[in-house]
Amino acid sequence: MAEALGIRMKSPAHPxxxxxxxxxxxxxxxxxxxxGILGVTRPALSALLNERSSLSPEMALRFEKAFGLSMDTLMRMQNSFDIAEARRREGDIHVLPYKAPTAASAPKQR
Structure with a gap:
């Protein structure tokens, strides 16, 4: 519900x-x-379940087909988790805001 209001959870669960x-x-x-049920390797599933890999759309579709979970819901969970992780690392990302050149500072065209 909070996400529907545009408010994301600070620590969403990994799918x-x-x-x-x-x-x-x-x-x-x-x-x-x-x-075996999902038709994937044990190491691939283990990596997902132990949060060492992200949920791919294909894996989400496999869970939907096998267990009736909504692929869309699972992918939203992954997206929310990824956004929260990026926000946690925000201080490590050093990018300055873009400022468009003003007419006075723009190079003169001939």
Whole structure:
């Protein structure tokens, strides 16, 4: 709801954490079993669930097909997580605001 109002959460969950606890744990599936269901490698799924990789659109679609989760919702979770991560690193990104040249400082054309 907060996101619908244009307010983003400061620490949204990584979608891998959500999928691990709300899908695999709830269904009592091992990573190996879930990887087989999804048609992906165990290491690829493990990296997502342990927050070492991002959720790709393809993986979100696999979760949608296998478990009925909305791909769109999962991708919004990833986007919110990515935005929060970028905001946390904002101080490390040094970019000055662009200032358009004024007529007085613009180079004269001939």
């Amino acid at each position: 891998g954490d959500f999928l691990k606890h709300e899908v695999l744990d709830e269904l009592q599936l091992s990573v190996t079993e879930a990887a």
